[in-house]
Amino acid sequence: MIGRLNHVAIVVSDMDKAISQYRNDFGARVSDAVNMPEHGVTTAFVELPNTTIELLYPLGTGSPLSRFLDRHKDGGMHHLCLEVENIGRARAQLQEKGYRVLGDGQPSIGAHGKPVLFLHPKDVFGTLIELEQA
Amino acid sequence: MIGRLNHVAIVVSDMDKAISQYRNDFGARVSDAVNMPEHGVTTAFVELPNTTIELLYPLGTGSPLSRFLDRHKDGGMHHLCLEVENIGRARAQLQEKGYRVLGDGQPSIGAHGKPVLFLHPKDVFGTLIELEQA
Numbered sequence: 001m002i003g004r005l006n007h008v009a010i011v012v013s014d015m016d017k018a019i020s021q022y023r024n025d026f027g028a029r030v031s032d033a034v035n036m037p038e039h040g041v042t043t044a045f046v047e048l049p050n051t052t053i054e055l056l057y058p059l060g061t062g063s064p065l066s067r068f069l070d071r072h073k074d075g076g077m078h079h080l081c082l083e084v085e086n087i088g089r090a091r092a093q094l095q096e097k098g099y100r101v102l103g104d105g106q107p108s109i110g111a112h113g114k115p116v117l118f119l120h121p122k123d124v125f126g127t128l129i130e131l132e133q134a
Numbered sequence: 135m136i137g138r139l140n141h142v143a144i145v146v147s148d149m150d151k152a153i154s155q156y157r158n159d160f161g162a163r164v165s166d167a168v169n170m171p172e173h174g175v176t177t178a179f180v181e182l183p184n185t186t187i188e189l190l191y192p193l194g195t196g197s198p199l200s201r202f203l204d205r206h207k208d209g210g211m212h213h214l215c216l217e218v219e220n221i222g223r224a225r226a227q228l229q230e231k232g233y234r235v236l237g238d239g240q241p242s243i244g245a246h247g248k249p250v251l252f253l254h255p256k257d258v259f260g261t262l263i264e265l266e267q268a
Contacts, residue, residue: 001161004184008142008214012259021258025231026216027135048216050138050184074260077211080142082160082182097159124155125146126208 001090003083006132007045007052011068012075015042015057022046022053035059039111054081079118080127083134087115090131099123107133135224137217140266141179141186145202146209149176149191156180156187169193173245188215213252214261217268221249224265233257241267 012018015033023030031045033055040063046053056078058065068078084090087107095101100120110116115133146152149167157164165179167189174197180187190212192199202212218224221241229235234254244250249267 002156003182005139005142005182005187008139010259010261014259018259022136025228025233048136048139053139053214072260074256076255076260077214080187080211094159099159121210122208125144125148125152126206126210127144 081130087133140215215264221267
């Protein structure tokens with residue numbers, strides 16, 4: 001069912017510094033920061049040859065990342081995004097096996113404009129996993 | 135300097151269950167578990183089309199992962215491993231910019247038989263980054 005690792009998402013406590021770090025110190029290709037008010041995040045993408053690191057920073061007051069940064073002052077690894085061919089089928093198969101889907105249990109449109117869902121980290125050994133229809 | 139994402143490492147609280155989960159529930163190709171007493175870990179590899187998820191479980195009494203599992207009972211994301219062409223050159227460049235290398239500051243031979251080093255997570259926004267000479 002799962003395919004490519006689409007991205008690893010990392011929350012950072014200072015987006016400008018993080019972009020500069022990956023770009024100048026680590027020599028990677030990094031996009032500029034983009035605000036996504038409908039998701040409550042600012043993102044930038046570190047483009048590696050085989051996958052992407054998504055840098056995340058909270059945007060606005062109700063950001064889903066604010067609590068994460070409260071608990072992890074410097075930031076830290078936030079989630080893995082794995083590609084699936086068909087999000088509806090993946091959801092049905094996983095729910096049948098007892099996996100919980102966060103939110104209302106339905107796929108939504110993610111930050112990349114594609115259908116996504118998040119599995120409950122308690123069901124996946126403490127790792128937040130996003131499934132994205134490729 | 136940085137190249138491919140070699141692997142994402144995840145600590146799990148039950149290796150057999152984690153292997154079964156990725157293999158049977160997520161439909162991925164997963165190696166059998168291998169004990170690496172010299173590193174104090176048991177590992178298994180989830181082979182994705184573009185990279186690898188390394189499942190980790192503590193082995194023996196002095197395992198470097200025991201404290202992680204004490205703090206994260208279910209497990210969680212542990213580190214990212216990024217490839218570099220030349221570990222000595224990468225180390226020199228990063229140390230010159232103030233990055234701290236864990237341990238004695240020298241590269242060592244990692245779990246895959248290649249020279250590796252770990253950057254201090256406080257210097258990389260809370261993310262533990264392993265550099266591996268590809």
